[in-house]
Amino acid sequence: MEPKAPRITDVARLAGVSTATVSRALSKPETVAESTRNTVLAAAEKTGYRVNLSARNLRRQRTGAIVVLVPNIGNPFFSEILAGIETALSESDINMLVVDTRQAHMKPQLVLEYLHATRADGIIALDGSLPDAILSVASSGAGAPPIIFACEWTPKGEFSSVRANNTHGGELAVAHLAGLGHRTIGMITGPDDNVLTHARSKGAAQGLAERGLTLDPAHVFAGDFSLDAGALAAQAWLELSQRPSALFCQSDQMAFGFISELARHGISVPGDVSIVGFDDIAIAQRFIPALTTVRQPRKKLGLSAARLLIEHIGTHSSPAIETTILEVELIVRDSTRAFAG
Amino acid sequence: MEPKAPRITDVARLAGVSTATVSRALSKPETVAESTRNTVLAAAEKTGYRVNLSARNLRRQRTGAIVVLVPNIGNPFFSEILAGIETALSESDINMLVVDTRQAHMKPQLVLEYLHATRADGIIALDGSLPDAILSVASSGAGAPPIIFACEWTPKGEFSSVRANNTHGGELAVAHLAGLGHRTIGMITGPDDNVLTHARSKGAAQGLAERGLTLDPAHVFAGDFSLDAGALAAQAWLELSQRPSALFCQSDQMAFGFISELARHGISVPGDVSIVGFDDIAIAQRFIPALTTVRQPRKKLGLSAARLLIEHIGTHSSPAIETTILEVELIVRDSTRAFAG
DNA sequence: AAGCTTTATGTAATCGATTGCAGTGCAGCA
DNA sequence: TGCTGCACTGCAATCGATTACATAAAGCTT
Numbered sequence: 141m142e143p144k145a146p147r148i149t150d151v152a153r154l155a156g157v158s159t160a161t162v163s164r165a166l167s168k169p170e171t172v173a174e175s176t177r178n179t180v181l182a183a184a185e186k187t188g189y190r191v192n193l194s195a196r197n198l199r200r201q202r203t204g205a206i207v208v209l210v211p212n213i214g215n216p217f218f219s220e221i222l223a224g225i226e227t228a229l230s231e232s233d234i235n236m237l238v239v240d241t242r243q244a245h246m247k248p249q250l251v252l253e254y255l256h257a258t259r260a261d262g263i264i265a266l267d268g269s270l271p272d273a274i275l276s277v278a279s280s281g282a283g284a285p286p287i288i289f290a291c292e293w294t295p296k297g298e299f300s301s302v303r304a305n306n307t308h309g310g311e312l313a314v315a316h317l318a319g320l321g322h323r324t325i326g327m328i329t330g331p332d333d334n335v336l337t338h339a340r341s342k343g344a345a346q347g348l349a350e351r352g353l354t355l356d357p358a359h360v361f362a363g364d365f366s367l368d369a370g371a372l373a374a375q376a377w378l379e380l381s382q383r384p385s386a387l388f389c390q391s392d393q394m395a396f397g398f399i400s401e402l403a404r405h406g407i408s409v410p411g412d413v414s415i416v417g418f419d420d421i422a423i424a425q426r427f428i429p430a431l432t433t434v435r436q437p438r439k440k441l442g443l444s445a446a447r448l449l450i451e452h453i454g455t456h457s458s459p460a461i462e463t464t465i466l467e468v469e470l471i472v473r474d475s476t477r478a479f480a481g
Numbered sequence: 482m483e484p485k486a487p488r489i490t491d492v493a494r495l496a497g498v499s500t501a502t503v504s505r506a507l508s509k510p511e512t513v514a515e516s517t518r519n520t521v522l523a524a525a526e527k528t529g530y531r532v533n534l535s536a537r538n539l540r541r542q543r544t545g546a547i548v549v550l551v552p553n554i555g556n557p558f559f560s561e562i563l564a565g566i567e568t569a570l571s572e573s574d575i576n577m578l579v580v581d582t583r584q585a586h587m588k589p590q591l592v593l594e595y596l597h598a599t600r601a602d603g604i605i606a607l608d609g610s611l612p613d614a615i616l617s618v619a620s621s622g623a624g625a626p627p628i629i630f631a632c633e634w635t636p637k638g639e640f641s642s643v644r645a646n647n648t649h650g651g652e653l654a655v656a657h658l659a660g661l662g663h664r665t666i667g668m669i670t671g672p673d674d675n676v677l678t679h680a681r682s683k684g685a686a687q688g689l690a691e692r693g694l695t696l697d698p699a700h701v702f703a704g705d706f707s708l709d710a711g712a713l714a715a716q717a718w719l720e721l722s723q724r725p726s727a728l729f730c731q732s733d734q735m736a737f738g739f740i741s742e743l744a745r746h747g748i749s750v751p752g753d754v755s756i757v758g759f760d761d762i763a764i765a766q767r768f769i770p771a772l773t774t775v776r777q778p779r780k781k782l783g784l785s786a787a788r789l790l791i792e793h794i795g796t797h798s799s800p801a802i803e804t805t806i807l808e809v810e811l812i813v814r815d816s817t818r819a820f821a822g
Numbered sequence: 823a824a825g826c827t828t829t830a831t832g833t834a835a836t837c838g839a840t841t842g843c844a845g846t847g848c849a850g851c852a
Numbered sequence: 853t854g855c856t857g858c859a860c861t862g863c864a865a866t867c868g869a870t871t872a873c874a875t876a877a878a879g880c881t882t
Contacts, residue, residue, distance in 0.1 A: 145599070148869060158832045163870055173830060190597045194544060195868035198535035198837050205546075205578075213564045214763070216557040223554045226581050230591070235578050235600070237546075240567050250571075256531050258576065259486075367767050400767040422555070426708050426741040428769045489839060499862045504840055514860060536838035539867050 146187040155183035166191065205235040206285075206449060207260040209251070209274075211267040213240045216421050217393070217438070218266055221290060224442025225264060232450050234261065241267050248274055260285050262449045264442075268292030268335050275299075286452040290445035291436075293335055293463075300452070302445040302464040306336055309434040309468040310343025310388070313416040316432070316470055317386040318351045321479035322414060326359030326384035328373045328394045340390045340418065359384045363394050370397020377413075378405055385413060385479055392417040392424050392433055399427070399475070410477035420471055430473035437466050487528040496524035507532065546576040547626075547790060548601040550592070552608040554581045557762050558732075558779070559607055562631060565783025566605060573791050575602065582608050601626050603790045605783075609633030609676050616640075627793040631786035632777075634676055634804075641793070643786040643805040647677055650775040650809040651684025651729070654757040657773070657811055658727040659692045662820035663755060667700030667725035669714045669735045681731045681759065700725045704735050711738020718754075719746055726754060726820055733758040733765050733774055740768070740816070751818035761812055770815035778807050 152159045157176060165172045165180035172180070183189075197204050208225060210218050222238065229236050237258065241251060248271040255263070255274065262285050275287075275294065289301035317325050327344060330337035348355055361376055363369030370389060374397070377383060389395035395417035399409045409415050409429055417424060420435035444464055493500045498517060506513045506521035513521070524530075538545050549566060551559050563579065570577050580595055593615055596604060603626045616628075616635065630642035658666050668685060671678035689696055702717055704710030711730060715738070718724060730736035736758035740750045750756050750770055758765060761776035785805055 147867095159869075160833080160871075161831060164831090167870085171830080176830080190599055192539070192599045192868050194535050194539035194599070195837090196870075198533070198539050198839090199868080199870045201837070203535060205576075213567065214557070214561045216555070216560065219557065219560045220555045222579070223581060226554060226579070235546075237576050238563070238567070238579050240564060257534065257574075259531070259534065367763065371767070396764060396767050400769055400771070403769050422708065423737060423764055426712070426737050428741055428744050430741070488837095500839075501841075501863080502861060505861085508840085512860080517860080533838050536867090537840075539869090540838080540840045542867070 145192075146189045147192070148189070150187050151180065151183045151189045154187060155180045202261050202453075203259050204233065205237050205258070205260055206262040206264060206446075206453075207237045207239055207255060207258060209239055209241050209263065209265045209267050209270065211241055213238060215393075216423075217391070217419055220421075220438040221266060221442035221445075224439035224444075225290075225446040226442075227439070228443045228446030228450065234450065234453075241270070255285075262453050263287040264445050264449055265289050266291050268294055269331075269333060270294075286449060288445050288449045288452070290441050291336075291438075295335055297461070297463075300448060300462045302441055302448060302466070304436040304441065304468050305465050306339035306468075307343035307346070309418060309436070310340035310345075310390075311347035312343075312468065312470040313340075313388045313418065313434055314344045314347035314353075315351070316472065316476065317388065317414060317416060318348070318353060320386070320414065320476060322384075322386035323353060323479070324356065324359065324382070324384040324386070325353065326361070326377070326387045327355065328361045328363045328370060328387065328389045328398065330363060330365045330390050332362065337390060344388055356384075358382075363390070365391040365393060367393045367397040367400075370394035370399075371401040372397075374398045374401030374405075377402070378407075383413070386415070386476070387413060388416050388418075390418050392419045392421045392431060395431055395433070395475070396423075396427060399429075409475050414476040414479075416476060424471075425473065427475075429475045432473045432476040433471055435469045435471050437468075440466055486533075487530045488533070489530070491528050492521065492524045492530045495528060496521045543602050543794075544600055545574065546578050546601055547603040547605060547787075547794075548578045548580055548596060550580055550582050550604065550606045550608050550611065552582055554579065556734075557764075558734075558760055561762075561779040562607060562783035562786075565780035565785075566631075566787040567783075568780070569784045569787030569791065575791065575794075582611065596626070602794050604628040605786050605790055606630050607632050609635055610672075610674060611635075627790060629786050629790045629793070631782050632677075632779075636676055638802070638804075641789060641803045643782055643789060643807070645777040645782065645809050646806050647680035647809075648684035648687070650759060650777070651681035651686075651731075652688035653684075653809065653811040654681075654729045654759065654775055655685045655688040655694075656692070657813065657817065658729065658755060658757060659689070659694060661727070661755065661817060663725075663727035664694060664820070665697065665700065665723070665725040665727070666694065667702070667718070667728045668696065669702045669704045669711060669728065669730045669739065671704060671706045671731050673703065678731060685729055697725070699723075704731070706732040706734055708734045708738040708741075711735035711740075712742040713738075715739045715742030715746075718743070719748075724754070727756070727817070728754060729757050729759075731759050733760045733762045733772060736772055736774070736816070737764075737768060740770075750816050755817040755820075757817060765812075766814065768816075773814045773817040774812055776810045776812050778809070781807055 148159045148162050152162045162180050165177045169177055252274055287299055289299055293301035293303055314325055361373035363373055395415050417431045417433035420433045424431040424433050489500045489503050493503045503521050506518045510518055628640055630640055634642035634644055655666055670682055702714035704714055736756050758772045758774035761774045765772040765774050
């Protein structure tokens, strides 16, 4: 009644060869004679054989899976990166285990346990501010799984990473605004301790300095990349006696929150204030106004990170730390306008 | 130099017991004497032992992972469902393998390969329109992994599913519009062959009929839930000689696309036309105007589906087909307004 | 034609944990 | 005292595939 899954011995028997030959015919085809290979393949086809991954992984001493640590799986910004990773993985035979680290920050122990227990072949971290305990897993000697940071990275730079040129992005943003004639340019940042925040802020500061402008600390609002942070910044902006005529938001989400909150108070973008975002998530082109923003190649970030990781896993060596930086691009839409005095 | 991962025999030796006892102390604590258990636990702690999942899974004949089939991982609508699934799974010791089926529609073979029993103990499908070849995996007898549909479902109803009350949602949407005095109400639908489209359309039709209104076929635009589909519908709407004064969009994304395209032609929402969306994704409350929409309990959808699946896996029987329907809720915001004649 | 490669295949150990079955020791009971 | 039952623990088979090593056959070389 219950048709047991066929095993390699079943295929071997049917093909009249040993299990070793079946195994080789399937995973190293070039090492068996063509005629044998065909016989085996036919037998495998006929029995409907699928290799048992637990058995293979046990023997091969791998798990066939990598873990992706995502700060917030519900955030559309990350999901496109995941899509990139997925694409790269589908070229190999590695699976993707997705873990949301929102819990991790409260309970590092839990994620740590997970990483240990699952013994992944590798880790991609989209979250640069992982607790030290978790990072130490990856740096603990030769048996440890390789880890790659995508998008974010660690300040100390002990790990390979693939990231966008955030500094340049910050510069592009303010350069665009300055080019439109704006002289007082404000900014909403990400979290204080975040590497992206630093890089984008640094780029912005450079860009302003090169154009003889300065950033008034009163015009800098601390955010956290979220919609709500943008809305809060808007409230702070409204209370300013001297308002900047343009604002660089370090994420699209904050830009939306900001514009939205302003709209509720009758203030228009770009009429009253020009806004540049960062990321270029899908909705940016359909927001009202369509958002001028710095595009990050998100899919490519994921793709590159995964490819790099696969390579590390393959060589099984502990390769040099590589930092890949992908270029960003300014997408000009309708949320910015020339300064009207 | 290279500190090999400790195995169960290492723990056994240190604790002065057999591997059988160690195994039992760890997974069935109540079956070993308390003193022994403590010794074993201490030894496990000391060696830093972690069970090797490949070995365990091989022996237990399971994989410890489920596969989630997502139509488009980049779509924010799905990611919240994933978050729900993740939450449910973190209570058990099952992992989540995420697969994007965009490729699947081109290459069912590829996804099929994924689903085989050796890889997953169960499947959650967020995509109701999977190719038959894939569905047949799940219905192929006793050894097959159980499958649960979340959000979408199959028309023939051969599988358990957890879904929102889409019909009621459609009714709520048009009831709200009708209640505001709108008499000509249009609609943007999802794909023709999609179960959600049918359910929402049916609910809308019922709601209209109960209020003595009818749906003019000329006011129905065929979409596919995407931003672009909404924009295309807007172009069609613009060419209408007799335009409906209100529109029910079967997804928030289409609503955004529609409103955005209209805005580019100087038509205002809700001034000129009222819009109701469906889903209540995060950006809805910050769109301009904030979107009136039907909220689906997305996180709960994922949570429930995962719990149901875990139960199916646990009992290992092939239980009756269960359909869980979660209620939806109308969220009134700023994109709808009383009909002004 | 002997000796040396090369190629193809088989044999059997191995990966690490789980678990059915058997054995041991001790308490309870007649 | 002898027997039964229970609570623990150990032995060893087992899950299914991979692969080091051995072997055999065929091809080459001189």
